[in-house]
Amino acid sequence: MIPVADCLLRTAEAHHDLADYRSELVPRWCNGCGDNAILTAMQRLCRDEDLAPEKTVFVSGIGCSSRLPHYMNTYGFHGTHGRALPIAEGVKLSRPDLSVFVSTGDGDCLSIGAAHWLHALRYNVDLTVLLHDNHIYGLTKKQASPTSPLGTKSNTTPMGSVLAPLNPLTITLGVQTASFVAQAVDWIPDLLYQVISAAYRHKGLSFVRILQRCPEFMPGLFDPWIQDPKRMLLLSHADGVTVGPALAKVYPNVRAHDPSDRAAARAIAEVEDPLPVGILYRDPAVPRYEELRHVGELRTVERVRRGLEAELDRFTIWPEDAATP
Amino acid sequence: MSETLLLETASTAPRRRVTAVAEHIVEVLSDSGEGAQRCGQAFAAIAARSGHGIWTLEIIPAEIQPPARSVAGASGNRIRLGGGRITNGGDEADLVVAFNEQVLIGRVAEGELKPGCLVLLESMWREDRDPAVAQAYAAAHADLVARGYRVIEIPMDRECRKLVPDPRRGKNMFVLGMLCSVYHLDLGLGREQIALTFGKKDAKVIATNVRLLEAGWAWAEEHLDFAFTIPTAQITEPQVVMNGNAALALGILASGMEICAMYPITPATSVSQHLTELFETVGGLVHQAEDEIAACAFAIGASYAGKCAVTITSGPGYSLKQEGIGLAVMAEIPLVVVDVQRGGPSTGQPTKPEQGDLLSALFGTHGDAPKIVLAVSGIEDCFYAMITARRIAETFNTVVIVLSDGSLATAQQPFPRPAFSEDWLAPPVDQSPVPEGARPYDWDEATGIFRRFIPGQPGGMHTVTGIAHDRDSHVAYDAASNEDGLRHRSLKLAALQRTLTCPEVFGDPDGDLLVVGWGSTKGAIEEAVAGLRAEGHRVASLHLRFIQPLPSGIGEILRRFARVITVEANWSDSPDDALIDEDNRRYAALAMLLRSRYLVDVGCWTESRGRPFKPGTIRAALLDELAKEKRG
Ligand SMILES: Cc1ncc(C[n+]2csc(CCOP(=O)(O)OP(=O)(O)O)c2C)c(N)n1
Ligand code: SF4
Ligand SMILES: [Mg+2]
Numbered sequence: 001m002i003p004v005a006d007c008l009l010r011t012a013e014a015h016h017d018l019a020d021y022r023s024e025l026v027p028r029w030c031n032g033c034g035d036n037a038i039l040t041a042m043q044r045l046c047r048d049e050d051l052a053p054e055k056t057v058f059v060s061g062i063g064c065s066s067r068l069p070h071y072m073n074t075y076g077f078h079g080t081h082g083r084a085l086p087i088a089e090g091v092k093l094s095r096p097d098l099s100v101f102v103s104t105g106d107g108d109c110l111s112i113g114a115a116h117w118l119h120a121l122r123y124n125v126d127l128t129v130l131l132h133d134n135h136i137y138g139l140t141k142k143q144a145s146p147t148s149p150l151g152t153k154s155n156t157t158p159m160g161s162v163l164a165p166l167n168p169l170t171i172t173l174g175v176q177t178a179s180f181v182a183q184a185v186d187w188i189p190d191l192l193y194q195v196i197s198a199a200y201r202h203k204g205l206s207f208v209r210i211l212q213r214c215p216e217f218m219p220g221l222f223d224p225w226i227q228d229p230k231r232m233l234l235l236s237h238a239d240g241v242t243v244g245p246a247l248a249k250v251y252p253n254v255r256a257h258d259p260s261d262r263a264a265a266r267a268i269a270e271v272e273d274p275l276p277v278g279i280l281y282r283d284p285a286v287p288r289y290e291e292l293r294h295v296g297e298l299r300t301v302e303r304v305r306r307g308l309e310a311e312l313d314r315f316t317i318w319p320e321d322a323a324t325p
Numbered sequence: 326m327s328e329t330l331l332l333e334t335a336s337t338a339p340r341r342r343v344t345a346v347a348e349h350i351v352e353v354l355s356d357s358g359e360g361a362q363r364c365g366q367a368f369a370a371i372a373a374r375s376g377h378g379i380w381t382l383e384i385i386p387a388e389i390q391p392p393a394r395s396v397a398g399a400s401g402n403r404i405r406l407g408g409g410r411i412t413n414g415g416d417e418a419d420l421v422v423a424f425n426e427q428v429l430i431g432r433v434a435e436g437e438l439k440p441g442c443l444v445l446l447e448s449m450w451r452e453d454r455d456p457a458v459a460q461a462y463a464a465a466h467a468d469l470v471a472r473g474y475r476v477i478e479i480p481m482d483r484e485c486r487k488l489v490p491d492p493r494r495g496k497n498m499f500v501l502g503m504l505c506s507v508y509h510l511d512l513g514l515g516r517e518q519i520a521l522t523f524g525k526k527d528a529k530v531i532a533t534n535v536r537l538l539e540a541g542w543a544w545a546e547e548h549l550d551f552a553f554t555i556p557t558a559q560i561t562e563p564q565v566v567m568n569g570n571a572a573l574a575l576g577i578l579a580s581g582m583e584i585c586a587m588y589p590i591t592p593a594t595s596v597s598q599h600l601t602e603l604f605e606t607v608g609g610l611v612h613q614a615e616d617e618i619a620a621c622a623f624a625i626g627a628s629y630a631g632k633c634a635v636t637i638t639s640g641p642g643y644s645l646k647q648e649g650i651g652l653a654v655m656a657e658i659p660l661v662v663v664d665v666q667r668g669g670p671s672t673g674q675p676t677k678p679e680q681g682d683l684l685s686a687l688f689g690t691h692g693d694a695p696k697i698v699l700a701v702s703g704i705e706d707c708f709y710a711m712i713t714a715r716r717i718a719e720t721f722n723t724v725v726i727v728l729s730d731g732s733l734a735t736a737q738q739p740f741p742r743p744a745f746s747e748d749w750l751a752p753p754v755d756q757s758p759v760p761e762g763a764r765p766y767d768w769d770e771a772t773g774i775f776r777r778f779i780p781g782q783p784g785g786m787h788t789v790t791g792i793a794h795d796r797d798s799h800v801a802y803d804a805a806s807n808e809d810g811l812r813h814r815s816l817k818l819a820a821l822q823r824t825l826t827c828p829e830v831f832g833d834p835d836g837d838l839l840v841v842g843w844g845s846t847k848g849a850i851e852e853a854v855a856g857l858r859a860e861g862h863r864v865a866s867l868h869l870r871f872i873q874p875l876p877s878g879i880g881e882i883l884r885r886f887a888r889v890i891t892v893e894a895n896w897s898d899s900p901d902d903a904l905i906d907e908d909n910r911r912y913a914a915l916a917m918l919l920r921s922r923y924l925v926d927v928g929c930w931t932e933s934r935g936r937p938f939k940p941g942t943i944r945a946a947l948l949d950e951l952a953k954e955k956r957g
Binding site: 052057077085088090093094115131299301308310322323 | 374375376509510514557559560562563565566571575578581582583586603606607608609610612614616618620622623624625626627628629630632634648649652656704739742743745747750777780781782783784785786787788789790791792799800
């Protein structure tokens with residue numbers, strides 16, 4: 001809830017437009033890279049939610065996808081490979097007043113940062129996490145990732161990858177405290193936008209896996225789904241993403257799915273063909289770490305002084321209490 | 326000489342010889358869970374309140390529940406008490422109280438008992454129903470006697486049983502009473518200490534323990550033919566008695582840092598535990614992360630978005646933080662990292678102290694990552710170093726590594742109660758608009774210092790990055806930008822260095838031998854040096870607190886002495902080993918640093934015995950060095 005005064009301020013201020021969220025840098029992604037669509041969706045979201053650029057932070061790890069913060073005219077933190085989530089948790093716990101977004105790649109999140117991924121779901125800090133899943137290591141020029149389909153030919157698997165990919169959705173849903181799990185694809189911008197705005201509005205960690213095209217190293221990977229819209233499964237619910245008539249015309253395969261139904265969400269996540277898009281699961285009741293830890297309470301000089309003096313008292317020998325020799 | 330004090334003859338009280346001594350070292354040893362620790366701590370507190378200088382050390386078994394009556398299971402305290410200020414745990418013990426003979430064996434083997442040491446030994450084991458136990462006791466007793474210790478067998482269990490059904494709980498207070506008698510400490514202080522120790526429990530528990538205390542005192546008064554008096558000094562200013570880790574925790578609170586991220590590891594954990602309790606009332610967050618990598622990243626994120634945060638660890642965890650430390654250096658985000666060092670490498674000696682992490686503190690992480698390293702030299706310094714570290718980290722927007730070690734972590738010493746100052750605290754997070762045209766890395770040409778833009782500041786939006794960047798924080802791979810960043814990050818150390826004052830030489834400004842130390846060993850080194858100086862040797866010492874950058878003036882000091890060595894608790898090759906010569910000898914960490922910086926032939930003497938330095942051991946090493954110098 002926004003305090004009244006803040007509300008008034010908001011209406012008084014000029015609303016932002018898209019350009020307010022574009023940094024002066026021109027994105028350096030390849031032509032046709034799905035990261036461009038994700039960036040656009042994020043800028044739209046910021047504008048529509050009227051986020052103050054100075055109160056918004058985009059955190060990322062390392063990878064092509066992790067370049068995203070540089071292209072936002074907000075605060076940004078381009079961290080180290082795999083560590084976007086703990087950095088973002090620190091930002092949010094230190095400054096609960098900031099809106100914090102995370103961009104992470106499939107290598108970043110599911111491999112080197114895998115421990116942080118599971119624990120982030122456990123902490124359930126209010127973060128919007130975008131997994132840019134292109135099924136490959138892009139920045140390091142084509143090595144197999146944890147989501148590379150079996151048989152993927154890459155620089156580290158020239159004869160084809162031999163390990164089955166992991167399914168980030170089922171794993172995420174397997175963590176009891178996961179509070180928002182969704183899937184989107186970069187080539188249906190409308191749905192992508194709807195999913196991330198629901199993710200943003202969710203209080204808690206929202207995990208959005210975005211299937212992202214990497215034409216450079218995985219050309220045509222998603223073509224079967226792009227070319228055959230029937231192979232997409234759109235999840236629709238009054239309490240989730242609603243599929244309008246225009247979309248339904250292109251993507252006839254729409255299924256009503258209640259995001260509070262965890263068992264159904266798991267069943268949907270198991271299947272990759274047809275490819276589910278929408279909100280799989282949401283539970284706004286999962287406690288957030290920042291609430292549980294009562295952060296954001298005002299610490300005054302007086303409070304520190306009193307706390308310190310009281311603690312020192314426990315260790316103090318006062319001259320008047322000491323024995324006289 | 327052995328004395329079995331027979332209870333039957335108890336009524337004929339021995340004539341008590343009271344000896345005045347300058348100081349004594351007392352150890353109280355038991356199986357873990359029998360309360361020797363609590364007894365030792367209470368004894369130390371009473372001694373401190375009586376006006377004695379004290380230094381206490383914990384004797385901790387490595388296992389959580391070692392088997393009863395085992396050599397490795399010794400748990401307890403060493404208390405060194407004297408007339409003046411005590412700065413270390415000292416040499417060998419003068420008096421040891423042991424709840425069984427097994428816990429003594431290891432201490433004897435380690436050479437921790439002085440020749441002729443008084444041993445007050447629980448005698449119940451002599452008549453144990455298990456013949457193996459009785460035999461072991463008799464054998465150990467005979468051995469102790471043969472070694473020349475004055476062993477006094479005391480029926481502690483039997484005496485306590487008169488008051489409590491299970492003497493395993495309570496024997497420690499009986500022993501406390503005996504010690505109060507032996508050292509002429511006021512029993513009233515003893516009663517008060519029990520009330521403090523058991524504060525939260527009910528009055529009945531306190532009353533029982535007070536009775537045990539009084540019984541121990543009465544028993545000693547009646548049966549022991551010796552007692553000691555040690556000089557005291559009137560306490561005129563309030564003193565606090567705490568261990569190094571508690572001082573670190575209080576220092577963090579006093580510094581204004583509000584967020585600490587950590588992952589449990591001995592011997593660092595108790596800092597965060599203590600801090601958790603403190604923050605409960607004062608506000609603030611101690612975050613137990615999923616691992617040290619996450620803890621470091623979390624602290625960096627928190628610092629980036631607000632006030633400087635701290636992450637606390639020990640060796641293995643410190644290794645895991647390296648990439649994060651490099652990120653904070655590169656992105657120029659303030660961060661305080663505390664490393665309470667323990668024995669290494671790898672899991673090493675988790676419960677034993679060592680100074681093995683200096684080089685990784687100075688040079689850890691890849692690339693050129695200048696960071697500030699300071700080492701605490703005592704308990705009081707643990708408190709103030711945190712305030713200094715926070716301030717430097719925020720002024721210079723960089724990483725400050727604070728090195729402590731296991732020998733300060735649990736050692737206790739009184740120091741003047743700190744008087745709170747508002748200046749210690751971090752200023753509120755700047756949320757003012759950034760001036761038009763200001764750039765995120767507006768490095769000062771001379772000092773490399775810049776004003777950081779913090780999220781929430783209108784107009785300051787930019788993305789910090791660990792990638793080479795220009796003054797706009799834009800990724801920049803060009804040579805000029807890269808060197809511009811490297812240069813300014815490096816200059817900050819020089820800028821800090823210019824503000825540092827040279828440490829004072831302990832002793833004369835020149836002479837035959839200078840001993841250079843760092844960190845926890847200060848007290849032991851200075852005691853050894855003072856002793857030698859009193860005997861006419863031309864020895865002095867220099868103790869370094871800031872190790873990176875090193876203050877000006879150290880080089881001149883080194884050059885004024887005929888010979889310079891470092892004394893460090895880490896590894897260096899011995900020149901006596903057949904394979905070792907000047908071409909391959911691995912020097913101790915600080916010696917290596919001083920040699921390269923000052924081009925002075927600095928030698929080293931090191932010990933990695935996993936225990937705090939003893940002044941006597943250092944003394945012997947220095948005498949050796951002096952002899953070499955003479956022969957030289
Ligand atoms: C500690 C560390 N290990 C390895 C790397 C090299 N590296 C950079 S990005 C990357 C993988 C990126 O793949 P992904 O996370 O899927 O991101 P994408 O480039 O595909 O968006 C690797 C291995 C690094 N920067 N740091
Ligand atoms: S390599 Fe792939 S992921 Fe990286 S920018 Fe190019 S298309 Fe995008
Ligand atoms: Mg990838």
